[in-house]
Every structure is written in C-alpha cells, then in structure tokens.
Amino acid sequence: MQIHVLTVLEWDARQRDLAGFMAQISNNDVVIVRNYLGDADVDAFKNFCLAFRASEATSWHPCLEGCPDYHRIHNNYPGAYVPAIQHSFFFHPWNRSFVAVSKFGAFDRLFDLKMNLSGENLGDVLANTPSQGVIARIVSHRYPRGGGGQAEHIDPVSPFAKIQTLIQASSPGIDYNEGGLYLIHPTTGRVAIDGYTRKGDLILMSPGVRHGVAPIDPDQTLDWTGTDGRWIIMPIIIHSDHVSDAGIRPRAMDRL
Numbered sequence: 630m631q632i633h634v635l636t637v638l639e640w641d642a643r644q645r646d647l648a649g650f651m652a653q654i655s656n657n658d659v660v661i662v663r664n665y666l667g668d669a670d671v672d673a674f675k676n677f678c679l680a681f682r683a684s685e686a687t688s689w690h691p692c693l694e695g696c697p698d699y700h701r702i703h704n705n706y707p708g709a710y711v712p713a714i715q716h717s718f719f720f721h722p723w724n725r726s727f728v729a730v731s732k733f734g735a736f737d738r739l740f741d742l743k744m745n746l747s748g749e750n751l752g753d754v755l756a757n758t759p760s761q762g763v764i765a766r767i768v769s770h771r772y773p774r775g776g777g778g779q780a781e782h783i784d785p786v787s788p789f790a791k792i793q794t795l796i797q798a799s800s801p802g803i804d805y806n807e808g809g810l811y812l813i814h815p816t817t818g819r820v821a822i823d824g825y826t827r828k829g830d831l832i833l834m835s836p837g838v839r840h841g842v843a844p845i846d847p848d849q850t851l852d853w854t855g856t857d858g859r860w861i862i863m864p865i866i867i868h869s870d871h872v873s874d875a876g877i878r879p880r881a882m883d884r885l
C-alpha cells in the first residue's frame with residue numbers, strides 16, 4: 630500500500646498504461662492527482678449544493694425511473710448500510726441540476742475511465758435511465774464539523790466500480806482540523822489520507838480496501854447549516870433500484 634501523488638499531466642500519462650495503474654489499485658495503493666479541479670470550480674460546485682440545500686427540503690428517493698435530484702441528511706439512521714453523519718447531494722443525468730454541476734468538473738472523463746475499466750459495453754452510460762439498470766450519478770457529501778464521518782466499510786466491486794474516484798472538495802487544516810478519510814493497511818492498521826490532499830485533488834483507490842471517515846472535529850458543535858467541514862465529490866456508476874441484489878451494497882465493518 631503506497632500513496633502516489635501525481636500532477637494532472639502525469640495522470641494523463643498514467644492512463645495510457647491502465648494495466649499498470651490497476652496493478653497499483655489491486656495492491657491497495659492510493660493515487661492522488663493534485664489539482665484535478667481548480668479551486669474556483671470546487672467552490673462553484675459547493676455553492677450550487679448550498680443553494681440547492683437552501684431551496685429544496687431534504688428528501689430521499691429510490692433510484693427508479695424519474696428519480697429527482699435530492700439531498701438528505703444521514704445521522705446514523707437505523708438500517709443504514711453504512712452508518713454515517715453527513716449531508717448528501719445526489720444529481721442524475723436526466724435532471725437539470727446534473728447538467729449544471731457537470732460544468733464544474735471533468736466528470737465525464739472519470740465516467741469514461743470507469744466504463745473503460747469495466748470491459749462492458751453499456752454505450753453512453755450518461756444517457757441511461759434507471760429502467761436500464763445501470764446509471765451515472767454525481768454524489769457530494771458534506772461531513773460537518775462536530776463529528777461528521779462514516780463507519781468503516783468496504784464498497785462493492787462491480788465491473789463499473791473497479792476504482793473509487795473521490796474529489797477532495799475542502800481544505801484540510803482550514804475547513805476542518807481533525808478526522809477524514811482513512812484506509813486500513815492489512816498489517817500496520819489505519820492510514821490517514823486527508824493530510825496528503827488539498828482542495829481539488831482526485832483520490833483514486835480500490836473500493837475493496839477497508840476505509841472510513843474518522844469524525845470531523847468531534848469536539849466542536851455539530852452544525853448542519855454551516856458551509857465548512859469536509860466535502861467530497863464522487864462521480865459514480867451504480868445499479869439502479871430496478872436491480873435488487875444485496876451483494877452490490879456496501880458492507881459496514883463496524884459502527885460509528
């Protein structure tokens with residue numbers, strides 16, 4: 630398990646040797662691409678989420694045909710696959726907000742990479758709707774100061790989720806001081822990742838390595854209305870809820 634920090638140019642070159650890159654991911658290495666997104670784009674993305682949060686009530690919707698964009702608060706609710714304290718935003722290609730947030734990042738390149746790695750030909754996954762079984766989604770989480778986090782878990786490895794692509798959307802040491810993403814090394818234990826990252830960095834890792842988000846500034850008061858804390862942006866490809874299979878859900882290793 631090593632941590633490789635690349636420039637965007639180095640990352641472009643790395644993608645010409647996907648077998649070598651995937652060998653690193655299989656070894657549970659972490660690849661960090663410095664400044665994958667510029668600060669202005671990250672801030673614009675977050676401001677979009679904050680405006681969405683202010684204008685729409687929290688809600689939840691199964692990923693079925695016509696699923697709207699929505700945001701919800703997870704506060705260790707009973708029955709969660711992975712207990713978490715986070716405010717989550719979900720954007721889908723068939724909705725207007727997805728088009729708006731897509732402007733702020735090179736997400737299409739990450740969707741293309743995931744589809745390339747899948748070895749499956751699903752056509753243009755961005756054109757899919759839930760009844761087709763596999764869809765693209767842009768997710769953002771805000772882990773608030775005052776204990777935001779996520780229990781340790783592994784994510785399902787599916788053909789189109791062979792890598793995790795997380796964009797660090799906050800500044801460690803400014804937006805929060807304590808906590809954040811960690812991985813479990815099989816022999817040496819917990820490896821904290823956020824200290825290697827800056828706002829706009831892309832983090833690439835295996836979904837199969839145990840990981841979690843350690844509580845963010847747990848000594849502070851939990852504030853769901855703030856703008857600071859730890860934010861991430863994740864372009865993902867998932868099975869819609871037209872597909873039911875417990876094997877494709879994340880698996881929690883312990884509780885928060």
Ligand SMILES: [Fe+2]
Pocket residue numbers: 782783784840
């Ligand atoms: Fe995860």
